[in-house]
Amino acid sequence: MTSSEIIWWKKGIIYHIYPLSFMDSNGDGTGDIPGIISKIDYLKWLGVNAIWISPVYVSPMADLGYDVSDYTAINPCFGTMNDLDLLIEKLHSVNLRLIVDFVPNHTSVKHPWFQKSRLSKDNPMRDWYIWRDGSVDGGPPTNWLSTFGGSGWEFDEIAGQYYYHAFLKQQPDLNLRNPAVLKELQKVMTFWLDKGVDGFRVDVMWHLIKDRLFRDNPPNPVYLEDEPQYQRLIPAYSTDQPEVMDVVYNFRKVIDFYHERVLIGEIYLPINQLVDYYGFDQQGAHLPLNFHLLVEEWNAQKIYKGINEYEGSLPPDAWPNWVLSNHDRPRVISRIGIGQARIAALLLLTLRGTPTIYYGDEIAMEDSPVTPDKTKDLGGQSRDAQRTPMQWDSGPNAGFTSGKPWLEIGKNFKVCNVEQQRQQASSMLDLYRRLIDLRKSQPALHCGNFIPVGINGDIFAFLRTTEGDNTVFLIAVNLSHTAGTFSIPPRFNIPGSILLSTCNNRNNEHITREIVLEGDEGIVVKILSTK
Numbered sequence: 187m188t189s190s191e192i193i194w195w196k197k198g199i200i201y202h203i204y205p206l207s208f209m210d211s212n213g214d215g216t217g218d219i220p221g222i223i224s225k226i227d228y229l230k231w232l233g234v235n236a237i238w239i240s241p242v243y244v245s246p247m248a249d250l251g252y253d254v255s256d257y258t259a260i261n262p263c264f265g266t267m268n269d270l271d272l273l274i275e276k277l278h279s280v281n282l283r284l285i286v287d288f289v290p291n292h293t294s295v296k297h298p299w300f301q302k303s304r305l306s307k308d309n310p311m312r313d314w315y316i317w318r319d320g321s322v323d324g325g326p327p328t329n330w331l332s333t334f335g336g337s338g339w340e341f342d343e344i345a346g347q348y349y350y351h352a353f354l355k356q357q358p359d360l361n362l363r364n365p366a367v368l369k370e371l372q373k374v375m376t377f378w379l380d381k382g383v384d385g386f387r388v389d390v391m392w393h394l395i396k397d398r399l400f401r402d403n404p405p406n407p408v409y410l411e412d413e414p415q416y417q418r419l420i421p422a423y424s425t426d427q428p429e430v431m432d433v434v435y436n437f438r439k440v441i442d443f444y445h446e447r448v449l450i451g452e453i454y455l456p457i458n459q460l461v462d463y464y465g466f467d468q469q470g471a472h473l474p475l476n477f478h479l480l481v482e483e484w485n486a487q488k489i490y491k492g493i494n495e496y497e498g499s500l501p502p503d504a505w506p507n508w509v510l511s512n513h514d515r516p517r518v519i520s521r522i523g524i525g526q527a528r529i530a531a532l533l534l535l536t537l538r539g540t541p542t543i544y545y546g547d548e549i550a551m552e553d554s555p556v557t558p559d560k561t562k563d564l565g566g567q568s569r570d571a572q573r574t575p576m577q578w579d580s581g582p583n584a585g586f587t588s589g590k591p592w593l594e595i596g597k598n599f600k601v602c603n604v605e606q607q608r609q610q611a612s613s614m615l616d617l618y619r620r621l622i623d624l625r626k627s628q629p630a631l632h633c634g635n636f637i638p639v640g641i642n643g644d645i646f647a648f649l650r651t652t653e654g655d656n657t658v659f660l661i662a663v664n665l666s667h668t669a670g671t672f673s674i675p676p677r678f679n680i681p682g683s684i685l686l687s688t689c690n691n692r693n694n695e696h697i698t699r700e701i702v703l704e705g706d707e708g709i710v711v712k713i714l715s716t717k
């Protein structure tokens with residue numbers, strides 16, 4: 187298959203926007219849809235192909251939009267439905283796509299469905315949520331924990347029963363075993379697809395179905411006291427149930443009714459379980475999100491092993507994907523430092539599969555801790571640090587707002603911002619731009635094969651190839667701060683010349699079998715001949 191025949195979500199790059207923090211157009215201190223529209227030029231210049239926006243639906247904002255009280259209306263703090271329509275139109279006019287968040291696992295307590303459901307045991311919507319009587323000893327129905335800590339069950343006085351919430355108690359879980367609920371959620375998808383959105387990122391896909399028998403979760407034998415409380419148990423009965431795939435297939439059916447749309451699933455599971463979400467004959471999620479680079483310890487042996495395990499576990503024809511950061515986890519720079527974050531960017535944009543870039547990572551934004559009295563996130567350990575406003579320039583409020591930003595701007599914004607980095611040849615933004623350009627211009631990089639070359643200490647290498655034109659790229663990365671060498675095994679054809687290095691300008695430098703890399707260096711080499 188040639189590059190031009192490959193669908194956009196396979197060869198393209200996704201850029202994840204947290205709308206509250208991207209760009210404020212009206213000075214109220216929170217980012218909004220017109221703000222995103224005003225930055226389309228930037229997205230185009232950066233070279234990404236699609237944006238995924240975290241939820242902008244009507245919500246009491248207990249979980250900052252992931253507690254939806256109306257799935258088909260826009261929260262006024264983000265703008266209007268007209269703004270959303272305009273966003274779709276403007277993105278499409280420059281060949282960019284829009285992926286929206288879809289939160290089918292739970293609603294807000296304020297959603298009319300929940301308000302009706304809690305009223306009485308015999309009302310038609312009772313079974314839309316997960317209601318249970320307490321256990322015989324008077325406690326909650328099961329030992330299931332909320333991801334954010336504490337019991338996952340809340341007793342509701344009006345209902346006279348407990349309801350289950352995998353996240354905040356303001357986010358009751360829907361009962362997706364109920365066909366009426368599923369049908370209503372499919373209608374929500376249809377509403378947005380008819381508007382022209384190009385796909386969904388489905389929130390917490392692995393949570394959608396719970397054990398029919400409501401069995402207690404077993405204790406986690408390797409739990410350590412300082413770990414989050416949720417990890418005390420293995421969520422064997424509250425997540426990743428086999429029947430979840432029926433829900434995923436039903437979502438996919440809606441997607442497949444439309445032309446070239448994508449179904450992405452947020453799934454934190456070990457690789458062997460994750461790949462099940464592609465589904466039988468790949469009728470499940472197109473892209474079950476792969477968080478290996480986000481959750482794994484940053485160590486060459488573990489990262490290389492995980493890459494190979496992932497590649498080796500993918501069902502035939504399943505398309506891979508890679509994520510470095512998101513709004514729930516510390517930013518990549520804060521996890522592994524600036525030097526290694528450059529390596530991570532290189533991996534993200536040269537591995538096989540669709541990359542997702544989290545806004546601000548391209549300018550090396552760091553976590554910016556917010557003091558507990560100012561925290562906006564109620565979800566257990568505050569996630570505000572990785573959600574601070576985008577740093578556009580060195581002017582007031584980093585160019586994000588003319589008002590008071592909803593979260594404090596990162597302290598380093600005077601030196602870490604788009605305007606400055608656009609002019610600096612060695613900036614993170616410049617590196618992202620070069621990597622994106624290279625990836626887009628080379629079929630071997632955006633749709634070619636992946637071949638592992640080997641690992642030696644902290645350095646590993648792999649090839650990207652295309653069958654048709656014989657182009658081969660070698661990527662070698664040093665995951666330590668000290669220089670090292672890597673010897674390419676004799677079965678691979680070398681030499682080549684360097685196209686890009688994360689450190690110095692080594693362009694066109696000739697490479698033979700012995701590769702010398704500086705600390706924190708990664709390179710892309712074009713192999714000159716494979717004959």
Ligand code: GLC
Binds near residue numbers: 249253565
């Ligand atoms: C997902 C979202 C996260 C949210 C949770 C509950 O993990 O990414 O931000 O808190 O779901 O909806």
